[in-house]
Amino acid sequence: MLLKGKVAVVTGASRGIGKGIALALGEQGATVYVTGRTVNDGDHELPGTVSQTAQQINELGGIGFAVAVDHANDEQVAELFAQVEREQGYLDLLVNNAFALPDDLTDPAPFWQKPLSNWQMVDVGVRSNYVAAWHAAKLMTKRNTGLIVAISGYTGVAYTYGVVFGTSKSAVDRMARDMAIELKPHKVASISLWQGLTWTERAERNLANIPGLKGAAATRPEDGCSPQFPGRVIAAVLNDDTRMRHSGGTFITAEMADMYGIKDIDGRTIPSLREARGAPIWAPID
Numbered sequence: 001m002l003l004k005g006k007v008a009v010v011t012g013a014s015r016g017i018g019k020g021i022a023l024a025l026g027e028q029g030a031t032v033y034v035t036g037r038t039v040n041d042g043d044h045e046l047p048g049t050v051s052q053t054a055q056q057i058n059e060l061g062g063i064g065f066a067v068a069v070d071h072a073n074d075e076q077v078a079e080l081f082a083q084v085e086r087e088q089g090y091l092d093l094l095v096n097n098a099f100a101l102p103d104d105l106t107d108p109a110p111f112w113q114k115p116l117s118n119w120q121m122v123d124v125g126v127r128s129n130y131v132a133a134w135h136a137a138k139l140m141t142k143r144n145t146g147l148i149v150a151i152s153g154y155t156g157v158a159y160t161y162g163v164v165f166g167t168s169k170s171a172v173d174r175m176a177r178d179m180a181i182e183l184k185p186h187k188v189a190s191i192s193l194w195q196g197l198t199w200t201e202r203a204e205r206n207l208a209n210i211p212g213l214k215g216a217a218a219t220r221p222e223d224g225c226s227p228q229f230p231g232r233v234i235a236a237v238l239n240d241d242t243r244m245r246h247s248g249g250t251f252i253t254a255e256m257a258d259m260y261g262i263k264d265i266d267g268r269t270i271p272s273l274r275e276a277r278g279a280p281i282w283a284p285i286d
Contacts, residue, residue, distance in 0.1 A: 001061065002239050004029035007088045009080070011071060011132060012098030014038040015048030016200035017151060020227020021095055021234060022053055026062025028235050033084055035069035035098065046201045071098040071128035072120075081135035090143055093238050094136040096172075097151045100124035101202070111163040118164045125168045126175070133179060133190075141186040147238050148183075150176045150192040151230065156250065157278035173250045177282040180248030184285065189247035193233065194280060196254070196273050197224040225270045229253065229262075236260040248285035 008025050012018040014036030022034045034057070036050040043049070050066035057064030067083065069076045084091055100120040107114070133148050140146025154160065155169045176192035183190055197203060197219050230253050237243050237256070246256075254270040257263070264270055 001029035006030045006092045008093035009033045010095040011035045018097040021231035024228040024231025026057030027060040031063040033065045091139040094148045096129040121168045126171045140188045144187045146188040148190045152192045154277040192250040194252045226265045229264045250280035250282040
């Protein structure tokens, strides 16, 4: 219960990485507001709802709150943070995970043969990060403490799936860096974490159904981790009184896990893919 009394917002947590992070935080006693668009079973082709995530947090010993939010809707995002302030009075952690993944993400077609609607990854994935951080910073700077985490990936430097996907993740990394500079006087940290293959519901479905995907550099099963793994790393950073030393940096989740002595839920050490896929550009500002 190292995070008892800590208040977090995890966006895009009906399923996938967001859900895993939220559960890992709840397991350590945090109060976690989980957002997502899936409210009822059957609303999405993949399993999971915000209410189910919140319930699992409660079962693990944390306090879960489910909030239906479309992160393309600024009014809904504003109400989310107003609710957090009204009910808790403060915020310790924002995990910007919500991302609008198109169905054709893994389709090998070039960008001009894909619909312009793929730009949704910028709207919910980059702009949405900024909007959520804008609200979170107002709460965190009042108390001169807090942590904002962006979920990114090796695609920040290595071609993965397509033009808009890579553009979005590169922007997320740079945004975290520049936010750190402006947040530094207020002792609020901002970092970006690079995830490799994560065993989400979508990843399991795609690897089972798309020929050749298992052999790609980004999707080798032996490199994969559980959705809870990045949450364990984020929990360690949040619990670190010296976390400002990380602020502004882009980190490979597996390497930060080694720094804190963290294993995956099955006891495995998750490998860094630095040599195969590339190294982060942005170091901490200090």
